Amino acid sequence: MKKNTFFGKVLIVGRTNVGKSTLLNQFIASNVSITSRKPNTTQSYVTGIYTSNVTQFELIDSPGVEISHKKYLNKKNLRNTYNLIQETNIIIFMITSFVWTSQEQQLLDYIKKNNDTYIVVINKIDKIKNKKSLLPFIFKISQLTENHEIFLISAKKKMYLEQILTYISKKLPISQHKYLNDVKTTCTKKFLTTEIIRETLINLLNQELVYAFTVSVSCLYQDKKKRYIIECLIFIKNIRHKKIIIGYKGEKIRQCCRISQYKLKKLFKEYIFLKIQVKIK
CATH class of the missing domain: 3.40.50.300 (P-loop containing nucleotide triphosphate hydrolases)
Known part of the structure; x- marks a missing residue:
């Protein structure tokens, strides 16, 4: 039965x-x-x-x-x-x-x-x-x-x-399952990528800048070796905020890239090549 x-x-x-x-x-x-x-x-x-x-x-x-x-x-x-x-x-x-x-x-x-x-x-x-x-x-x-x-x-x-x-x-009501057993989320990889980069920046920045930027994925694909190639843009409101996010000699944004790349590798379970640029919108 x-x-x-x-x-x-x-x-x-x-x-x-x-x-x-x-x-x-x-x-x-x-x-x-x-x-x-x-x-x-x-x-x-x-x-x-x-x-x-x-x-x-x-x-x-x-x-x-x-x-x-x-x-x-x-x-x-x-x-x-x-x-x-x-x-x-x-x-x-x-x-x-x-x-x-x-x-x-x-x-x-x-x-x-x-x-x-x-x-x-x-x-x-x-x-x-x-x-x-x-x-x-x-x-x-x-x-x-x-x-x-x-x-x-x-x-x-x-x-x-x-x-x-x-x-x-x-x-829960009696009903057929909607997803395969190994599915963990309905979110797209682009959404998860923007969220991980946003999380990393939030934890690296002061409170005042938490809501002062947006993250956009301009490119995300897997190459022949199954590696994820990801390019992201961080949009910021003014030059002062841009300097804060980039940090002294670019150290802050490089740190953000390293941490985000590690988190994405754990989540996607594949090698990640991540490039992040900061632009004023």
């Missing part, structure tokens, strides 16, 4: 820097969603594919929701996140310990009205020495979420992630 297979969509939502991208990467065992300690690193939706035996689901990493912070507010992303909340099978509402503001409450209120299949995930518990100190916070969240499941995890340390996977597996 043929076994039933299960397939669905799972959306990770929450404010910026709660660990959404790290959780996605850990679930699919691949670094397809970029991570950084700096705010609003994820600016586009990234979809990972988790497959295990009869279970498969699309895991969507959404940009951090900052409802009241005008500096980083992206109304289009906010609308897209709200639309996805209505469309996906399961919502992972991700927060960090002891942090519950009007932003979290507003997002929770929308989730409760539009999708009753949600869980609350409290991340970064590895940073809390006295775990008992979390009990009042957990009680508060349980009152607000009307007995929905609450999970305590550390995405970075891979602590207690299996419990979430077990929950998701039980809630």
Whole structure:
């Protein structure tokens, strides 16, 4: 007798820097969603594919929701996140310990009205020495979420992630798998390349320049020896920013190229030839 297979969509939502991208990467065992300690690193939706035996689901990493912070507010992303909340099978509402503001409450209120299949995930518990100190916070969240499941995890340390996977597996609808077992993401190689270079630059630059540049792939192909030949352009607003990104005698941009090339080699599992140019747009 043929076994039933299960397939669905799972959306990770929450404010910026709660660990959404790290959780996605850990679930699919691949670094397809970029991570950084700096705010609003994820600016586009990234979809990972988790497959295990009869279970498969699309895991969507959404940009951090900052409802009241005008500096980083992206109304289009906010609308897209709200639309996805209505469309996906399961919502992972991700927060960090002891942090519950009007932003979290507003997002929770929308989730409760539009999708009753949600869980609350409290991340970064590895940073809390006295775990008992979390009990009042957990009680508060349980009152607000009307007995929905609450999970305590550390995405970075891979602590207690299996419990979430077990929950998701039980809630997915019976459906045929949409992807082959070895597929990790729906993102194109060009998109992944721009994201990796952007991640590298974000981690190399000061906070003020995180949103001052864009990355574009002008050329990406494999030669006869299966090597990836990639040429990228970093567009910047003015000459001052260009000098900062290039660095003294070009050292900063060379460092960006070396680190990005190493990350791309790990991701694509082939030799990478990477060329990066910086231009004023």
